[in-house]
Amino acid sequence: MLINCVAYQNGRKLADIAIADISEYVSRPDCFVWVALVDPTPEELDPMTGEFGLHPLAVEDARNGHQRPKIEEYDDSLFAVLHAVEVTPEQGAGEFTVGEVDIFAGRNYILSIRPRTMESFTDVRARCEREPELLVHGSGYVLYALMDAVVDRYFPILDDLESSLEQAESRLFEGTSTRSRIEELYGLKRRLMTLKHAVTPLMESVGKLYGGRVPQLCVGTQEYYRDVYDHLTRINGAIESIREMHATAISVNIALISLAESEVTKRLAAWGALITVPTLIAGVFGMNFAHMPELQWTFGYPYALAVMAGVDLVLFWRFRRAKWI
Amino acid sequence: MLINCVAYQNGRKLADIAIADISEYVSRPDCFVWVALVDPTPEELDPMTGEFGLHPLAVEDARNGHQRPKIEEYDDSLFAVLHAVEVTPEQGAGEFTVGEVDIFAGRNYILSIRPRTMESFTDVRARCEREPELLVHGSGYVLYALMDAVVDRYFPILDDLESSLEQAESRLFEGTSTRSRIEELYGLKRRLMTLKHAVTPLMESVGKLYGGRVPQLCVGTQEYYRDVYDHLTRINGAIESIREMHATAISVNIALISLAESEVTKRLAAWGALITVPTLIAGVFGMNFAHMPELQWTFGYPYALAVMAGVDLVLFWRFRRAKWI
């Protein structure tokens, strides 16, 4: 589905144009066309391939989807695949949904495709149009603006992961370890890997858009791409930290489970002693010896019960002091 | 066994030719010969060595088999070894079989050898012949097409591994941990290593077929080799993810086993208490004191039984509330 098709000149919007007019605007020297598609049919994608001279391998990637993030150079054009990571709205615990954003960028065109539905980029377009002094850099700047928008949306995802870790940490040392806590830690890891999968390959690709030799398209906007790279590095660093703390948390969790088991064993053994010791005493007085004088005592029975209770009190006090009960 | 021996010119099939005629076609400037062998005998392999001028070390590798994936440059020809990973058909749980594909590629020849029987490449040949505009690139394109076919067959293998992991994950948190689950996780790891073994060395080798200085054969088809590289990177990234989730799953499994043991211990201890406490009471009333008035009561016995049952009910209720039973 076509969302927008707009021509820009010298950083300012010229007009919403029809697909058929693209070739006219594309041929003007200081003009570029910005097309946005959502879940395009092959019929919608085909004319773009012709108008902009897209490379068949890139078009095939966009058609198939499920690519890993990358930025590929085809002659003087770029093909970028980004992962848009979003918290799945209906799930409180926060599973992630991964959408894909494909961007074709040439000297005089930008074509963005969102193969599966997700948050739109209309705010990016609006911001670009409000800042003509930046948009004058052309399609290279628009590519940056789109990438920056996708990357900026990783930060709340990262915050979500960091607060999940903190929550898991604080619950680690409260109460005993339960099955749900382990499940929570495992889920956190899976979501972490999803974000890492979106960030790491992109970081490597963006790192080639500034510094030494860069694609022609990015020459005037290198500092902006370095800024995106810096954001990605920051997210990546945070992911690594979470990953390491997570591994420590899992180890610590195993230690805590062993420790809890150890404590339960002690507690049970203590209560067991409180039962078996009087059982032994009762057994003694249940023996059938002919000469057991205390059996004839008037208060022999209460004495025996008192001895049982007394021994248990002493044991209880000692176990309590040793923190076994 | 010889499967095919075909000469091509300008992207079109000339004719099926005899082994003896190879040298004639190879000497024509814009012509190349594509030979496919399966489990060749030394007698079948020897003439190829002569016709195409294959390097003895490469021929020896092809003869011995059991190489790791690699792409080696010998003057202006290439020798590629690929692993063809297939799900062993008779085994439901999915063990993998690894076949080998050896490809010799020179300016005017392609020789593919499959030392152990496996899926054929006739579909690759058919597709190449349907696209003469691509086949016109010559043997470099055929080499790409064969590699692409092998690599594309890794994707269902990868899907198999990913769904195995998901299955293992979902079973991890259901019921208690059993021996078979550990065995399943171990088997997954072994299959993962098999795929990794096929992918990682190949990825390193393919990475040298595009970008800076590349073998003469691949100059016109660099973007295709980059596409293969991109596929391999994607598979490799997925393997790394599975590997890391797998390690976490093993840790989590150990935690779950400890936890389950801890829960069993509690349950047993609770049931133990329900047996030992009335045993103590019975022991008390089994003592032989002369003066135990309750022993003479008409309803002493039922009372005693009621006390036993009552104490057990209270204990049972408390254990149930603490989720020990």
Next chain:
Amino acid sequence: MLINCVAYQNGRKLADIAIADISEYVSRPDCFVWVALVDPTPEELDPMTGEFGLHPLAVEDARNGHQRPKIEEYDDSLFAVLHAVEVTPEQGAGEFTVGEVDIFAGRNYILSIRPRTMESFTDVRARCEREPELLVHGSGYVLYALMDAVVDRYFPILDDLESSLEQAESRLFEGTSTRSRIEELYGLKRRLMTLKHAVTPLMESVGKLYGGRVPQLCVGTQEYYRDVYDHLTRINGAIESIREMHATAISVNIALISLAESEVTKRLAAWGALITVPTLIAGVFGMNFAHMPELQWTFGYPYALAVMAGVDLVLFWRFRRAKWI
């Protein structure tokens, strides 16, 4: 809030100057201005942007804060973000607070901003003014002096971590493993990651300020930047050591918990035997056989008690010898 605004010439302080006079001093060839701000309002920051020609992306970073440490080159100026790590004063166990220091450095200006309140740099300024032979190197030297001050403050933090690890180690092998020890190890890891987060990215950035091609600003003071780099490498090496010992400590802790559990099990079983064996003996003498001669012995009962005690003594002695009790 403005802290200082001073002009320097040939390594000597000229005068405290007003914001409005900055442009005058900046234009003099061998003169530079050093401005220090704390928690600046946008109104305070804006004139600086104009006077010194700061890059909008850098200014945005300084405004937003929460950057990771980095040193970025914008044309012939540098933008450095450092993390100032401090022990949170009110907490004895030593949680860390991370402040941020942003420094803009150009040929003839230094602008330092501390977005969140923390230790000041007045001592750095004082030291610089005492050593005019070094300050004559200009803003490149001041940038070094500020970075050196921040990095020097990492050493007590590192000492704190090392002594925490030593403390944890020495407590590991004393007494039994408790919940608080695990919590302590986990907290140590978190603090370690905080310091690592401040050091590692900075180390990478500083590594580019000496050696091969360096920013113009640092040309005359390369050896000083190498010294900062050397300090960071030293801290980084120490962090890695702590990290590795910490991982070993966690493993060892798990082993110790298992071992302690094993010892508790043995101790309990030994005491259990001391109770159940006499219970068996009492049970035997509680049987109702008509012909049990010893039941009629005058000293049968004391004998029985003696046997019970004797058996327990033997058991106790054996358990003690086997170190089970």
Next chain:
Amino acid sequence: MLINCVAYQNGRKLADIAIADISEYVSRPDCFVWVALVDPTPEELDPMTGEFGLHPLAVEDARNGHQRPKIEEYDDSLFAVLHAVEVTPEQGAGEFTVGEVDIFAGRNYILSIRPRTMESFTDVRARCEREPELLVHGSGYVLYALMDAVVDRYFPILDDLESSLEQAESRLFEGTSTRSRIEELYGLKRRLMTLKHAVTPLMESVGKLYGGRVPQLCVGTQEYYRDVYDHLTRINGAIESIREMHATAISVNIALISLAESEVTKRLAAWGALITVPTLIAGVFGMNFAHMPELQWTFGYPYALAVMAGVDLVLFWRFRRAKWI
């Protein structure tokens, strides 16, 4: 001890020569001398040092032994240290013995020294003499042939390790985990490290003998050195796989031990219940209440025994169904 001292010219053996004649042959332009020593005394080694102009540091290394594998360039000669790994014959379980092979190679000489006794290289010499078309490459080819022979002997070692791992794997899931299985896994790791120690440093060194700038000696035989490198890479890859599977096997083993313990606990508890429940029943009928009508029944005793047996049967059946027994 001197084994051989032979002069070669144009790929063909000239003659067995005396030590004293070496200098004469060495000075001929297209001639080289191949000397083999075993456990040489300093008196045997000294003349070689003079004849061939060996570097004192290399000679010292050869004299001392216990070097790590390496290939060092001294002007236009090479000094190679290889590890010869062999299965110690008298030990069935297969401990490894590591011998050392030192090779000095110059334009017109090859000197191989085996400091500790091991398999000889006479087969290498024989093969070289059978292939004069290859031996014509001179000392560079002989160096290759010797290295190739050592490296080829790693493959059975590797097979030994792989089958050890497979054996350990198959035993992992049979029966319960025993001490000997852990010991076996530990021994496998030690042997793996021995092979890794021989392979990894050598691989790094051989990697410098082909490709970009290579020592003069290897210029004409680069493809052969690449072949050795390829073998080493293959072995190294296999070592890494074994290492990773081994780590997984150790983790899995810990899980299996925990699981086995858990199963033993259940089994014991079940059998315990089969004993303690009838003990409770016996205790009840052992109470001394005056009014316990069933005690007077003619078949009270058999009934009681039947109840005990019945309860145990029910419990046994339930435990069996729950797979606890």
Next chain:
Amino acid sequence: MLINCVAYQNGRKLADIAIADISEYVSRPDCFVWVALVDPTPEELDPMTGEFGLHPLAVEDARNGHQRPKIEEYDDSLFAVLHAVEVTPEQGAGEFTVGEVDIFAGRNYILSIRPRTMESFTDVRARCEREPELLVHGSGYVLYALMDAVVDRYFPILDDLESSLEQAESRLFEGTSTRSRIEELYGLKRRLMTLKHAVTPLMESVGKLYGGRVPQLCVGTQEYYRDVYDHLTRINGAIESIREMHATAISVNIALISLAESEVTKRLAAWGALITVPTLIAGVFGMNFAHMPELQWTFGYPYALAVMAGVDLVLFWRFRRAKWI
């Protein structure tokens, strides 16, 4: 404290000279001065700074101590910091003491400083003076000789670690795991990290003293520095091996502790059964049923005891066969 101050010319000792005469000898073209200090006071260090033109940052490092190993280039001079690792003599178990060796080396001087007392370098000086043909290389050779001496002293330390590991390994599989074994493994790790700390950074630094561009001082003695590098690589490789085996040993130790616990549990349960089964039998014969014919048998009591003993014998035999006892 000044140890030596000697002038050398053309590889031969000229004379012991006074501090005041240094400048005279330093100015001669083919002459160099070698000064050795131990724990120097600032007053002793200051004249050196002037005479040799030492860089203030290097002098500060030497003054402060506690540096990590490094080799820094200051113009045409080098500043090397080495760690001298020694077994602390009074402790049998072998804790390590780390001393520091600082060496300033210029074209015509060598200044070695040992900030904390340790083994001296008089043997190095003696050896150098005995080999004038090597000492003729000048201060670059002396720097090598000092570094070589420090590095050679790492080998016994490494042997100590290796034999500690072997000892720990052999004790791992003997007897049950005890607290002291874990402590031993932990101590081994700490000592390993101490050696690693001395070796790894030095290895990186020495790697820059041979090969491509090297400091002027080392040009004629590159092969010697490569030899030092080779020694460091060997030690580093051995450290990595120990580290990996150590990690495996810790894992294996945890497995062994679990296994030992499991075996103890079985043993205890077996003995428990030997007690509880006769207790049940005694309980049965302690029941008060009126009609229990066996109670009236003359040999009922001995029969009952025989049954108890018989059942226990059968159980004992079965437990022994199952290796539970």
